Amino acid sequence: MAKTNECPVGPVLQVPHSKDIMMHTRNCKRVHDYLNKNHFDMDRLELMVNEHFGEQYVLETKAKLEKHFNFKIKNLKDYFEGLDSRVAELKHAGGGEEMIQMQRQECFILANNFIGDDERPGNTYLSRMVVPFSQILSARVIDDMLGNGRAELKYLIFNLHDTNISNFLRFLGYWEKYGYAKHVKFGSSVRLELLKMTNMCSKDEQNVEKQPDGSEIDQYLIRFVYDDEEIHLPFCKNKYCRFEEFATHVAQ
Known part of the structure; x- marks a missing residue:
C-alpha cells in the first residue's frame, strides 16, 4: 500500500457554480450560427x-x-x-x-471547425472554456501565496464533448506539436493539476529556482495530462509548466 502521508492526494476540484459557464453554443448566437449554419x-x-x-x-x-x-x-x-x-x-x-x-x-x-476569416467565434468559444479554468487556478495560487490556507491545491478534470476537448487541445498547441495520432475519443479527458514545488514528492530540478541565500523560491506548476498521459506543451519550457507560462498563453 502506498504511503499516503508522503504524498497526499486531494479530491477533485469542482468548478463553483458562480464560475461555471455553459459550454454549449445555443446561448451565444454568433458562435451557434457560425457552426450550425456553416459560416466557417x-x-x-x-x-x-x-x-x-x-x-x-x-x-x-x-x-x-x-x-x-x-x-x-x-x-x-x-x-x-x-x-x-x-x-x-x-x-x-x-x-x-x-x-x-x-x-x-x-x-x-x-x-479546426472554426477556420475562417472571422476569428471572433473561435476566440469566443475558447474563452468560454479557458477563462473559468484560469480564474479558478489563479484564485488558488493567490490564496496560497497569501497564506490563507482555505483549501489544498487540487486539480481540474476537463471531460466534456469531443468538440470542446479537440478545441481545447488546439488552444494548448497539442495538435501542432504531436499531430493527430492520439485523437480525441468520446470518453477523452484533459486534466490540469496545480502543483506547488515545495509540496511535490519528486521535484523537477530544472524548475527549481533559488534565493540568493540558496533557499528555494515557491513555484506553482501545472501538470497537463491528456487521457492519462503527461504532455509537454510547446509554450512550456519543461513538462511541468510554470503557472506564469500558462497565464501568459491564456492572456495572448
Whole structure:
C-alpha cells in the first residue's frame, strides 16, 4: 500500500457554480450560427482534411460511406455526419482500425471547425472554456501565496464533448506539436493539476529556482495530462509548466 502521508492526494476540484459557464453554443448566437449554419470556411477546411489525410484516402472513405448509408455526400458537413454515424456503428461492433481512422478524421475536423476569416467565434468559444479554468487556478495560487490556507491545491478534470476537448487541445498547441495520432475519443479527458514545488514528492530540478541565500523560491506548476498521459506543451519550457507560462498563453 502506498504511503499516503508522503504524498497526499486531494479530491477533485469542482468548478463553483458562480464560475461555471455553459459550454454549449445555443446561448451565444454568433458562435451557434457560425457552426450550425456553416459560416466557417468549409471549403478551406476540406482542403486541409485532404492535405492531411490524403485526397485519395478521403475519396475512398467517402465512397464507402455513401454506399453504406445510401446517401450522397454533398459537402464536408455531410462527410462528418457520415463519419460520426459509422463510428457509432463500428464502436458497437467492437471497434477496429477502420473506426480509429474515421475517429482521427472526426477529431481533425472538430479541432479546426472554426477556420475562417472571422476569428471572433473561435476566440469566443475558447474563452468560454479557458477563462473559468484560469480564474479558478489563479484564485488558488493567490490564496496560497497569501497564506490563507482555505483549501489544498487540487486539480481540474476537463471531460466534456469531443468538440470542446479537440478545441481545447488546439488552444494548448497539442495538435501542432504531436499531430493527430492520439485523437480525441468520446470518453477523452484533459486534466490540469496545480502543483506547488515545495509540496511535490519528486521535484523537477530544472524548475527549481533559488534565493540568493540558496533557499528555494515557491513555484506553482501545472501538470497537463491528456487521457492519462503527461504532455509537454510547446509554450512550456519543461513538462511541468510554470503557472506564469500558462497565464501568459491564456492572456495572448
